[in-house]
Amino acid sequence: MELDRLGSEKLVKERMQKYSRDAFKTSLFGEKIAVLCGAQGNKFIFKNQNELFARWSLPSLAKAIYPDLERTRCQEPKASFDNFQYDILKPDALKKYVPVMDSLAREHLETEWRVVEALPSTKKYALSLACMIFMNRGDLDHSGDFLKSLSLLTKGILSLPVNLPGTTLNRAVGGGRVVRRELLRIVQERRAAESEGEDLLSKMVVATNQDGEYMSDSTIVNVFIGLLIGAEYELSSLITNVIYYLAELPHIYHQVFEEQMEIAKSKGPNELLAMEDLEKMKYTWNVVRECMRLTPPSIGGISESIAEFTYAGFTIPKGWKVLWTPHSSHMNSNYFPEPEKFDPLRFEGSGPEPYTYVPFGGGPRMCPGRNYVRLVVLVFTHNLVKRFRLEKVIPNEKMVFSVSPAPASGLPLRVHPH
Template identity: 60%
Template structure:
């Protein structure tokens, strides 16, 4: 809020009419009534963007690294796939979209990580009308909390739900709307493909250089807005022999 207040004052003094960054642009936006957004509205929007773009991907990458360090057989399969891609590149050649599309097993590993440790745990829902369900009357305005684990860990859709098994995503994969770390339908997360790109590029660059070993084997995961290892997931990085 202090940063927003200072920036608004600075822009007013300079008579700025073009935003030089996201905050400046939001300070110049007017609503349908021609009014500027309040500082609280701007703050809420920026925090929402930070959580959606940074915290979720950071949490997803952390979960993937955790499982790669814990499960050598999974790590070895990811390493095999990623080294095949690395060998096809020149010394200074960067990854291309075609390379990302080849990372099928790696993405299955990432998706299984997202199933077991989703960055977004759920959301509050509010009924807009009164309705009956299973003999009960649900009043209008009733608030409930929906959790992603209601389907992610449902044995009906994912047999042995606590087992880490990337093969669940082979072929046609899980039934529609049972795997929902990015939501689903018309309101699916618009950053899904960008998140996939970030996670896979991170996996490629770590796995092709290092083998991972957890510094704290039984480190616990705590849940705030996102699942977070208690000690931040310290790992030993062992460089591959050239």
């Protein structure tokens, strides 16, 4: 299958061919950026986080999403940031949510999937699930102001940092105010309730550092905005892209279907999935991994160099931004033979070499939600293929990139019940 490559991948490939397979410099968002390529580039950046590199936020992101980010970083107890271990996102804690994920996936596919456009539908599902699991809230208005405001906010993340009336960033800032106001209300409501709960919000409102200092409401809101944006865009993008490949490749769909039906036959008529069932979905997970190799959920990560350093013969000044990108290793034939080919079997056995496969990043800043993503995608895929055979309405629909990669027309589908 020949894919229309995303613009970000094309840029990386062309620059590597023109300048160097190890590193090149470019300009993005008005910043000088050094792009370190391949497994060695990934390893260098991941290994030197906090030593050579500091966190850096896009100016548009900071303006739209975290207007008080720098202030709260200076004032917050350390427990608010790197030392706060998202306990709810660890495998042992997540396993009790598998039945919740299964129940919501069943309900969603039963009520929403008649004539369907996959991307908007998976956005709604991913956001609803995140609100339920992280905040124990199933009552947010996902079709009204909150969802519209969240969409405006997210669309401004990669926009030019020009906050004038009518610009994308200006609309994002307005959307961010609505989202922050609603989340702040929820945080304050939870604090006032003084009731213990197992969801992430309940844990965060009582979390303290060694001096007994609580996180501020604003910091908690910052965390939840990041989680909701990740759910609405990166997670929904991944689910949609898995559906895209399953509809595109009948032989892959058939093998996933066979695996999932074996699991379904082992369950009672109304018995929900458990973690043990997900551990059996080995081929399905390899399919998801191959989807993330070919179409990574993000373009990578940008840090700021806090000291001058030399890499592959290039000297990178202090203050430059440094980017790792999955495209430079995921599509490298030295790491993945026939990289354009969709082949889940490449993940069998010991799998890819270290630092070649990086959909979730690596090092101390590896995506903390990677275990959550795995469970959500597997549960959704199980329910989807068990219920429907899939047919793309637009056979050659292209992939495009806005905030995350997605089919250009939202992936309209014909779904055929078994």
